[in-house]
Each structure stands twice: as C-alpha cells, then as structure tokens.
Amino acid sequence: MFRFVRMAIVMLFVCGEAAPAQEPPALPTQEGDLVVHDFKFRSGEALSALKLHYTTLGTPTRDARGRVTNAVLILHGTGGDGHQFLRPQFSGVLFVPGGLLDATRYFIILPDDIGHGKSSKPSDGMHAHFPQYDYDDMVQAEYLVVTKGLKVNHLRLVMGTSMGCMHAFVWGETYPDFMDALMPLACLPVQIAGRNRIWRKMTIDAIKDDPAWMGGEYKGQPQAGLRTAIDLLIIAGSAPLQMQKATPTRDTADAWLDDATTKYLATLDANDFLYQVASSRNYDPSGALDKIKAPVMWINSADDFINPPELGIAQEEVKKIPHAQFVLIPAGDQTHGHGTHTWAAAWKDHLAALLQESAHKP
Numbered sequence: 001m002f003r004f005v006r007m008a009i010v011m012l013f014v015c016g017e018a019a020p021a022q023e024p025p026a027l028p029t030q031e032g033d034l035v036v037h038d039f040k041f042r043s044g045e046a047l048s049a050l051k052l053h054y055t056t057l058g059t060p061t062r063d064a065r066g067r068v069t070n071a072v073l074i075l076h077g078t079g080g081d082g083h084q085f086l087r088p089q090f091s092g093v094l095f096v097p098g099g100l101l102d103a104t105r106y107f108i109i110l111p112d113d114i115g116h117g118k119s120s121k122p123s124d125g126m127h128a129h130f131p132q133y134d135y136d137d138m139v140q141a142e143y144l145v146v147t148k149g150l151k152v153n154h155l156r157l158v159m160g161t162s163m164g165c166m167h168a169f170v171w172g173e174t175y176p177d178f179m180d181a182l183m184p185l186a187c188l189p190v191q192i193a194g195r196n197r198i199w200r201k202m203t204i205d206a207i208k209d210d211p212a213w214m215g216g217e218y219k220g221q222p223q224a225g226l227r228t229a230i231d232l233l234i235i236a237g238s239a240p241l242q243m244q245k246a247t248p249t250r251d252t253a254d255a256w257l258d259d260a261t262t263k264y265l266a267t268l269d270a271n272d273f274l275y276q277v278a279s280s281r282n283y284d285p286s287g288a289l290d291k292i293k294a295p296v297m298w299i300n301s302a303d304d305f306i307n308p309p310e311l312g313i314a315q316e317e318v319k320k321i322p323h324a325q326f327v328l329i330p331a332g333d334q335t336h337g338h339g340t341h342t343w344a345a346a347w348k349d350h351l352a353a354l355l356q357e358s359a360h361k362p
Contacts, residue, residue: 052112114138
C-alpha cells in the first residue's frame with residue numbers, strides 16, 4: 001500500500017491494488033530551497049523570509065539563444081508535495097528511460113507549494129498568524145522557484161493535478177508566453193461553488209467549531225474536528241469501483257476506514273489543513289481564459305466526486321481557450337476517482353499527443 005500523505009485530496013483511497021506493471025528504479029533527485037525575502041501576499045501581509053522547497057530530476061538544456069528547452073513544471077494537489085509524483089503509478093510511467101517525460105531528457109521541477117511539504121507553513125510556528133495565502137500567491141512563488149531559484153527562463157510543459165490543475169490555468173493566464181504547453185488534470189477553471197465549496201466549508205467549520213481548536217493556538221490537535229474533516233475528505237476523493245474492489249465486505253471496509261483515519265490523524269495539522277483548503281477561496285480564472293496562448297490538454301475523469309462531469313462546466317469553459325482540448329475519461333478499471341490525475345497510464349496517450357502538437361511551437 002502506498003504511504004499516506006498530509007491530506008486526502010491527493011490520495012488514492014484504494015487498498016490492496018496491484019502495483020503498476022513497471023516499478024521504477026530509484027530516481028536520482030536533487031532537493032533545494034529558495035528563500036524569498038519580504039514576500040508580499042495579495043492579502044497585504046508579508047513574510048520576511050518565505051522558504052520554498054523543490055525537488056528536481058534531470059538537467060536543463062539550453063538552445064543557442066540561452067532559452068531552456070526541456071523544463072517541465074509539475075504542480076501538486078491540496079495537501080500534497082512534490083514527492084507525490086515519485087510514486088510508481090506516476091514516475092514509473094513517465095520519468096523512467098523511454099517514458100514520455102524521461103528524466104534523462106527532461107528537467108523536471110516538483111515544487112512544494114506555500115503551506116505544503118517542506119515550504120513555509122503555519123505549523124512551522126506562526127500558526128493562525130501565518131499570512132492568508134491564495135492561489136495567486138502560490139503561483140507567484142512557483143514562478144520564483146523556476147526563474148530565481150533554478151534560473152529557468154522557459155517551460156516546455158506545465159502540468160498540474162487537482163489544486164495544481166487550477167494553478168496551471170492561472171499560469172497560462174499570468175505567464176502566457178512562458179510555456180509551450182499546459183496539461184491541467186482534475187479541476188475546473190471556475191469559482192469553487194456548489195457542492196465543491198460546501199464540502200470544503202464543512203471541513204473548515206468542523207475544525208473551527210471544535211473547542212480544542214482555540215483559534216488556532218491549540219495545545220493538541222482538535223481531534224473531533226479533524227475526524228469530521230477526514231470523513232469528508234475520504235468521500236470527496238473516493239473512487240467507487242476501486243473502493244468496492246479493495247473493501248468488498250463490511251468488515252474490510254470498516255477496517256480500512258479505521259486504519260485510514262488513524263494514519264491521517266497522525267499526520268494532519270489543523271492549521272495547515274485550514275489554510276490549504278481556504279487558499280481556493282478567490283480562485284476564478286474563467287474571465288481570462290482567452291489569454292492562454294499555449295496548447296491545452298485538459299483531462300478530467302467521469303468518476304470525480306469533486307469535479308462531476310454532469311455539471312457540464314468543462315464543456316463550456318474549454319470553448320474560451322484558443323487552443324484547447326477537453327478529455328473526459330470514462331469511469332472504469334483504469335480510473336481512480338479524483339485521484340486519476342496521478343495514475344499516468346490512464347491519460348499518457350493524451351500527454352503524448354500534447355507534446356507532439358506543441359513540439360514545433362516557436
């Protein structure tokens with residue numbers, strides 16, 4: 001079973017599945033930190049020193065003009081970090097020799113966003129006094145990692161999953177000439193509303209209503225609030241077909257839930273979680289989608305609870321993007337609910353088509 005990380009949105013919610021056919025060898029990665037001094041947030045707040053952690057694979061290649069030609073930026077989901085893309089179902093399909101993003105050919109950049117992983121976050125010590133960051137702040141920080149931290153002046157591809165998918169749309173609008181291609185996976189480029197907003201607010205309210213939260217200055221994690229949040233996260237990220245296969249009896253389902261809850265409670269920090277979910281509060285790129293210049297291959301799956309296809313939003317919004325294709329993967333044995341974004345076998349052929357389409361972009 002793959003290890004659990006900080007938040008369920010980026011998790012697979014399946015147990016006992018066979019691993020992908022190809023287990024990748026240990027990939028040579030490099031870790032680094034960029035410290036940005038006096039970082040200004042859109043809220044008007046500032047941090048005297050914002051630490052931004054990142055992981056890279058491969059080496060940048062430059063053309064005769066000095067422009068980097070092989071850099072790929074991959075952006076993680078809410079509660080995750082760059083290391084989530086080193087799991088076999090992603091790296092074992094894409095980063096291995098001969099893979100579409102072979103790490104011997106591409107320079108792969110995996111940042112930890114503000115509030116996540118080894119980057120600056122509330123649990124480092126500021127707790128609820130940490131600046132109220134949003135997606136625009138996070139994309140600005142990603143841009144600084146790429147340009148200031150790694151000296152990369154152009155991206156072959158920007159790919160993102162879940163929250164990272166939403167960041168990819170913001171990248172396309174904010175830095176339209178910086179990338180050759182965009183691949184958003186598992187999101188919608190509109191304001192988070194309806195059921196998507198409601199379940200998120202439920203998780204936030206559950207923690208804030210727990211007396212143990214103490215305005216974010218808790219002495220121990222607010223367990224009751226976190227348990228409710230975890231329950232909602234599991235449902236939001238679940239894949240019915242995969243969960244039925246993994247837990248085919250009442251007893252196995254109950255045991256799985258007990259084990260998952262115990263593991264989440266051991267890793268979640270309430271302040272970090274609240275900030276991570278709240279950072280989506282003002283996201284809405286729908287009004288500027290026509291600014292995106294790069295070819296876009298946008299992929300959702302039909303069993304995604306968070307972005308249900310019956311809303312019909314994607315089919316309308318894709319019309320606003322000059323060079324975009326929207327693909328809805330039917331639910332089946334290859335899909336994993338919202339987590340399909342990390343199972344590259346389900347959509348790698350579409351990535352191949354995007355790379356081919358954008359290969360000769362000037």
